[in-house]
Each structure stands twice: as structure tokens, then as C-alpha cells.
Amino acid sequence: MKGGRLTLDYKILRLGFPILIGQLGTIVVGFADTAMIGHHGTPELASASFVNNLFNVAIFTMLGFSYGITPLAGALFGKGRIEDTGVLMKSALLVNILFGILVSAVMLGFYFNLSRLGQPQELLPLIRPYFLIYLGGLLPLAIFNSFAQWAYAINRTKMPMWIILISNCLNIIGNYMLIYGHCGFPEMGLNGAGISTLAARIFCALSILGVFMLHPGYAPCRRGLASGRISFGEILRINLTSWPVALQMGFESGSFTFAAVIAGWLGALELASYQVTVILGTLGFCVYYSMGSATSIMVSNAAGQGDRRLMRRTTYAGYRIILVLAACSSLIFLFCARPILSLFTSDEAVIALSLTLILPLVLYQLGDATQIAFANALRGTSHVMPMLWISLFSYGIVGVPSTYFLGITCSMGLYGIVLSFSVSLFLAGALFLSFFMRATSPKS
Numbered sequence: 001m002k003g004g005r006l007t008l009d010y011k012i013l014r015l016g017f018p019i020l021i022g023q024l025g026t027i028v029v030g031f032a033d034t035a036m037i038g039h040h041g042t043p044e045l046a047s048a049s050f051v052n053n054l055f056n057v058a059i060f061t062m063l064g065f066s067y068g069i070t071p072l073a074g075a076l077f078g079k080g081r082i083e084d085t086g087v088l089m090k091s092a093l094l095v096n097i098l099f100g101i102l103v104s105a106v107m108l109g110f111y112f113n114l115s116r117l118g119q120p121q122e123l124l125p126l127i128r129p130y131f132l133i134y135l136g137g138l139l140p141l142a143i144f145n146s147f148a149q150w151a152y153a154i155n156r157t158k159m160p161m162w163i164i165l166i167s168n169c170l171n172i173i174g175n176y177m178l179i180y181g182h183c184g185f186p187e188m189g190l191n192g193a194g195i196s197t198l199a200a201r202i203f204c205a206l207s208i209l210g211v212f213m214l215h216p217g218y219a220p221c222r223r224g225l226a227s228g229r230i231s232f233g234e235i236l237r238i239n240l241t242s243w244p245v246a247l248q249m250g251f252e253s254g255s256f257t258f259a260a261v262i263a264g265w266l267g268a269l270e271l272a273s274y275q276v277t278v279i280l281g282t283l284g285f286c287v288y289y290s291m292g293s294a295t296s297i298m299v300s301n302a303a304g305q306g307d308r309r310l311m312r313r314t315t316y317a318g319y320r321i322i323l324v325l326a327a328c329s330s331l332i333f334l335f336c337a338r339p340i341l342s343l344f345t346s347d348e349a350v351i352a353l354s355l356t357l358i359l360p361l362v363l364y365q366l367g368d369a370t371q372i373a374f375a376n377a378l379r380g381t382s383h384v385m386p387m388l389w390i391s392l393f394s395y396g397i398v399g400v401p402s403t404y405f406l407g408i409t410c411s412m413g414l415y416g417i418v419l420s421f422s423v424s425l426f427l428a429g430a431l432f433l434s435f436f437m438r439a440t441s442p443k444s
Helices: 002-040 042-066 069-078 082-111 121-135 138-153 158-180 190-214 216-227 232-266 268-304 308-344 348-355 358-380 385-409 413-439
Strands: none
Touching (some): 002 268, 002 308, 042 190, 069 082, 069 138, 069 232, 069 358, 082 121, 082 138, 121 190, 138 190, 190 216, 232 413, 268 308, 268 413, 358 413, 385 413
């Protein structure tokens, strides 16, 4: 049994490591964006905080929607039906592009109502152009997500990793040239960061499409995509697995975005501090999610074989790994907070306020790790409908009021806002665990 556990741990780490590297690359870019913008000026940092947090709902919702591909393609891969994963991709790509258009339209509606969201008026001239540039990157992101999740499902996790790492390097170089005006480019500040991010996302979409179309190793999948037909039944099946995950991630990220809006009510200083604190939390989230994604892939492969016992063993192995990562992240937050925060801004007021938020930040890491582990395990079983109401209840019905209650009603300010994340995350983790156990219980 011990050898079996070690084998599962190894398989999850082997699958998850390339995803982890890609996620860490994304974190490095997030760190670089925030640091470069923060050192350019606190108003730009506050504006970036608002726009980035608002778009996080769109980005994570689109990412969650693309996750609907994983259990379907993973089950086909588990049965050895490689060419059929290409057939699936034909419908999945269309559905994800249409979903990206829908999300873009919703975000455009937010753009026309920015003045009604209660943010500091002096930030709106910075927010508006940055918002439109950011909006342009959603459709390329939908294309990349679709192919990346297909690649993860067939255990080809290294290919998206390399594309992400290269695009992240290009993004950092673009930031250096466009934010500060180096190498003959004009100094564009916050808009320069937006243009650099847009270019990196277009590069990701074109690169992964090019690899899929040209690499000889994907020839069976290309044949499936070329010969397969888009059917209503396939589209319906993709939507049934995609929407619950999309809404689950949307509700979760939406609770953080609501918190950013409330932080903006408190002032530009609080909004800037919220940004640098949440970017630290993103470090944990992305690291945990890489192993959660690997767990989901292996659970979906086991589901394709009908092995419920293996599904549970895989999930427990993934949870152990994620808990270790959560402990490491918490130690980094506790002992390295000031030097990390100093990378983002030289404003001592922002750093001082952010340091007061480290304890509630560390507190919610365990809840975040737990809900990520069991949400991804439940996703791998394809029993995703419970994810919808769990997220609505945990993040919407309980989480959002908790944020307002602790932050505003109890006058705890930014500390109460960050503290409230533990309420929703621990609740979601417990509910995801409960429903995963039901979904994998032995058949009567």
C-alpha cells in the first residue's frame, strides 16, 4: 500500500510539475507587472488592482469553462481513444470561443458603467484605457485555454508549459520597454503593461495552435479534428461539464473582486494594499491548482476505467501534496513578507498596511488548498453539477455578505475583508469533499 501511495504521488508530481512551472511563470509575470507598475506610481498600482481583479472573474470563468474539456478528453485518453480527443476538440474549440465572446460582451457592459462602481474618481482616467486593452486579450485566451486543457487531458503537460514560459518572458521584456519607455519606445505607464500582456496572450494562442497543427506527435488528434463533425449532442455534453466549473470559478473569483471593490470604497491606499496582498495569495492559489489539475486528470483517467477506489486514492495523494505546498507558501508569507512586498512598491504606507494582512492571508491558505483539491477531484469524476450550487452558496450567499460584514459593518477595514476569505473557502472545501465522497462511493 505504501508503495502504491508513493507511485500515485510520483505520477501526480510528474503530471503536475510542468503545470506548476507554467503557473509559477504566470506568477512571476504577475509579480513583474505589479512591481513595475507599483514602482511607476501608486495611482497606477491602485488602478491596475481594480481592473485586474475585475477581469479575474472573466479570466477564471473562462478557464473554468475550458476545464470542462479535461474529464471528457481524459476519459477518452484513459480508454486509448486518442483520435477521438481531436473530434472532441472541434466542438470544444467552437464552444469556448463563443463563451469568450459572451464574456467579452459582459465585460464591455462593465466598461460603460465604471463610474458607478464607487472607485476613486482620480483613477478613472487611468482605469478606462487599460480596461479596453485588457479586454482585447480574452478571445486569444479562450483559444489557448481550449488547446491547453486538451493537452493536459492527454498527459502532454510540457507543451503548454513551454509556451507559457516563453510568453511570460516576452511579457516582462514588453513591460520593461513600454512601461518606462526603454529601447526607443515611448513611456506608456499602465497602458504599456496592458499592451505587453495583450501581445503575450496573442502569442500563446498562435503558438499552441501552430504546435497542434504542425507537430507530428499530434497527427492522430488532427485527423480526428479534421474528420469529426460538430454535433449538438457533443456541444451539449461539453456545456454540461463546462458551465458548472465556469460558474464555480466565477463565483470564487467574483468574491475576491467584490472584496476589491469594497477596498476601493476605503480609498486608493487600501486598494493598492489589497492588490499586493492578493498577488501573494495568487502565489498559493496557482501552485495548489497545478497539482489540483494533475489530480483531476488522473481521476478522469481512473473514471474512464470505472475504478472508483483508484479515484479516491488519487485524490488523497493529490491532497497530501497540496497540503505540503500550502505549508511552504504559508512559511514564505510569514517570514519573507516585507522583502516580497518591497518588490511591488516603494510606498511605505502601502507596505505597512499590507503587512497587517499577512495573518489572515496565511489563515485562508488551508481552506484554499482544501477546496482546490476536492473541487478538482470532483471535476475529474464528471459529476460537476454540485460544484455550481456549492460555489453559489459558499462564495455568493455566505462569502460576499461575510466580506461586507467584517470589512464594513464591523469596521475591520481591509483586515476584515481578507479575513472573510477563510469563511467561504473552508465552507467550500468541506462541501466539495462531501460530494466527492458521494460521487465515488461504491455502487450498491
